[in-house]
Amino acid sequence: MSAADRWDAKYADWQEPGSPSEFVIGHADLLAECSTAVDLAGGTGGTALWLASLGIDTTLVDVSGRALEIARSAAAERGVQLRTVCADLEAEPLPSIADLEAEPLPTAAGLGSERGWHAVVCANFLHRPLLGALCGLLAPGGIAFVQIATVDNLLYNARPGRPFLVKRGELPGLCHGLETVSFEEGWFGQRHEARLVARRPS
DSSP, X not given: OOHHHHHHHHTTTOOSOOOOOHHHHTTGGGGTTOOEEEEETOTTOHHHHHHHHTTOEEEEEXXXXXXXXXXXXXXXXXXXXXXXXEOOTTTSOOOOTTTTTOOOOOOBTTBOSSSSEEEEEEESOOOHHHHHTHHHHEEEEEEEEEEEEBGGGGGTOOOSXXXXXXXXXXXXXXXXXXXXXXXXXXXXXXXXXXXXXXXXXX
């Protein structure tokens, strides 16, 4: 069974998108000058829809066509614009703004006009080559939000399995070329996570 089939089956009975990441919401102040964002492996689009509700031109990428269908339906109901891209981020090239035929980014304080997103979100999805490529997806000065469960999560939770977890202190080093804005690890509710906010140098 392909990754798309597995995730389509998971979301088969879902009717509503999941909740947005409280980690990303907690750093809303960093999004004030962001006009574009992409949520990688964003599932049913809880975080992407929240970003779009702020007036940010937002793209949601996920392997599940069913998840994207749920997100598009919610976007229509909420009256927000949301671009969706169905892609297997473990097997396909990363989508860029140029791939999506977006207009060149406007120049803003601290951000260049180079093509690239002002904000990238990667939450609860670990593919190390993807994390290593985040810098290349961002415009200069752009911000990345990365949220991954750690191996300590196995103390009380059987899933995600070890291949999908980071070691303590590992996450910042996986995001090559980015400057750490904040990094914390610990129990957030019932889940032990590493949470990184990092910026591409201007």
